[in-house]
Amino acid sequence: MIRYGVIGTGKITEEFIIGAQDVDGLKLAAVYSRTERRGEDFAQKFGSPVVYTNIESFASSDIDAVYVASPNSLHYEQSKLMLENGKHVICEKPITVTPEELRELECIAEEKGLVYMEAIMYLYSPARELLINSIKRIGKITSAHFDYSQFSSRYAQYKRGELPNVFNPKFAGGCLMDLGIYCVYPALDFLGIPQKISSSAGFIKTGADGYGSTIFDFSDKQVTLTYSKLAQSYSGSQILGDEGTITVGSISQLQNIEICRHDGSRATICGYTPKTKLMGYEAKAFYLYITQREAYRHKYNYARGLALDVSEVMQNIREKCSILFPKKE
Numbered sequence: 352m353i354r355y356g357v358i359g360t361g362k363i364t365e366e367f368i369i370g371a372q373d374v375d376g377l378k379l380a381a382v383y384s385r386t387e388r389r390g391e392d393f394a395q396k397f398g399s400p401v402v403y404t405n406i407e408s409f410a411s412s413d414i415d416a417v418y419v420a421s422p423n424s425l426h427y428e429q430s431k432l433m434l435e436n437g438k439h440v441i442c443e444k445p446i447t448v449t450p451e452e453l454r455e456l457e458c459i460a461e462e463k464g465l466v467y468m469e470a471i472m473y474l475y476s477p478a479r480e481l482l483i484n485s486i487k488r489i490g491k492i493t494s495a496h497f498d499y500s501q502f503s504s505r506y507a508q509y510k511r512g513e514l515p516n517v518f519n520p521k522f523a524g525g526c527l528m529d530l531g532i533y534c535v536y537p538a539l540d541f542l543g544i545p546q547k548i549s550s551s552a553g554f555i556k557t558g559a560d561g562y563g564s565t566i567f568d569f570s571d572k573q574v575t576l577t578y579s580k581l582a583q584s585y586s587g588s589q590i591l592g593d594e595g596t597i598t599v600g601s602i603s604q605l606q607n608i609e610i611c612r613h614d615g616s617r618a619t620i621c622g623y624t625p626k627t628k629l630m631g632y633e634a635k636a637f638y639l640y641i642t643q644r645e646a647y648r649h650k651y652n653y654a655r656g657l658a659l660d661v662s663e664v665m666q667n668i669r670e671k672c673s674i675l676f677p678k679k680e
Contacts, residue, residue: 353439353641356381356400356409358429359420360393363443367418367470368397370631374638383409410436416641418470419443422516423523424676427452430467434459439466441637444532448523448676450662457655466640466651469658471536475632478605478621479540482597485610485620486541490594495542495574497534497602500562500584509555517580518559523676525559526580527552527668532661533603534576534588535668538567539660541590545569548664552672555581560674604629 353376357364360382371377381401384390390402403409410432416439419429427447430440434456446469447453460467473479486492505515516522517529538545545567552563562579577584587607588599597620600607608620640651668674 352376352378353415353638354378354380354413355416355418356383356403356412356414357418357420358383358406358409359418359443360384360389361420364393364418364420365396366627367420367630367634369627370629371418371634373628373631374635376642377634377638381409381412381414406432410438415439416441416466416637423448423528424521424679427456430456431459434463434465434467437463437465439637439641441466441468441470441633443470445469445523445528445662445665446658447662448528450659450666453659453662457659466637466644468637468640468651468654470630470633471533471658472626472629472633473533473537473603473605474540474654474657475636476605476624476629477632478608478624481620482599482605482608483541485597485608486590486592488595488610489590489592489597491571492542492590492592493572495538495572495588495590496577497538497574497588497599498577498584498586499530499533499603500577500579500582501530502583503580506581509557514557518555518557518561520558520676525674526562526578527560527665527672527674530580530603531563531565531576531578531668532665534565534578535661535664536657537602537605538574538576539664540657542567542572542574543569544660544664545574548667548671550668550671552674558675560672563668563672565668 382394383403394402417433419442433440508515509518517524547568550565552560555561561581565576567574588602590597596611598609611617639647
């Protein structure tokens with residue numbers, strides 16, 4: 352039995368816990384929260400696991416693994432603390448702010464024989480293999496467009512003069528880090544590393560990027576990424592080949608995917624899967640990487656390598672757009 356704890360008491364943590372309930376061998380054993388009341392209220396929803404308000408005590412407890420869902424800027428230091436205390440770590444995206452941080456933590460995990468992975472839903476969904484196989488059926492790909500534009504539930508707070516974490520550069524917030532990463536991941540996963548990257552972004556008064564676009568140029572194709580937290584898109588994403596086109600309703604979750612032929616015919620590749628189910632898939636992968644390391648080493652190593660590629664590309668995009676975060680003191 353792998354006894355795990357969680358850092359963060361938001362909606363995403365609830366969804367992960369619900370998804371992980373479908374994984375035999377994973378048991379929620381601890382919750383870390385900065386405030387005891389919030390931690391206790393959260394824990395009561397899930398059988399009242401032990402609540403910690405001191406992160407060092409949480410790290411030195413008898414749990415085996417940790418799910419990290421704190422603000423982006425805290426991912427590195429919290430994950431490092433957990434790894435140094437012998438805990439396996441699954442961390443929400445972005446796993447770290449910089450690739451240098453990621454390389455350091457991957458080395459610590461490797462030295463200690465621990466699993467350290469990024470929580471990216473689509474990567475562990477059965478829909479991913481279906482999509483990969485479908486891409487082979489649409490001929491030569493010359494272009495693709497991945498879009499994740501979702502009107503932020505926190506935008507009203509920002510307009511009232513408040514400063515939600517997601518719009519706060521202090522916490523490494525902003526649209527690219529929150530939504531754009533879901534476009535970068537499949538672009539690199541399905542189509543490879545681009546030869547040239549062009550990018551631009553629009554900023555709000557807090558200094559965070561509210562929307563942006565990126566072009567990946569390859570020798571034989573071009574991929575466009577668009578993302579926004581200030582508006583809602585309804586058109587989805589597309590991969591275009593000379594023998595057909597694949598449409599994707601949700602690129603972040605690989606939902607509602609169809610293959611469309613030039614004769615007008617359409618075929619459904621996959622439909623809708625609840626988000627908690629998708630998070631259950633990544634929780635299952637985390638469990639298998641821990642308990643059956645050798646059997647799943649190839650998949651684990653691929654995920655680690657892809658995470659680093661994504662982190663390096665994300666840093667490249669930030670530099671081109673002058674997306675800046677305050678230096679840590």
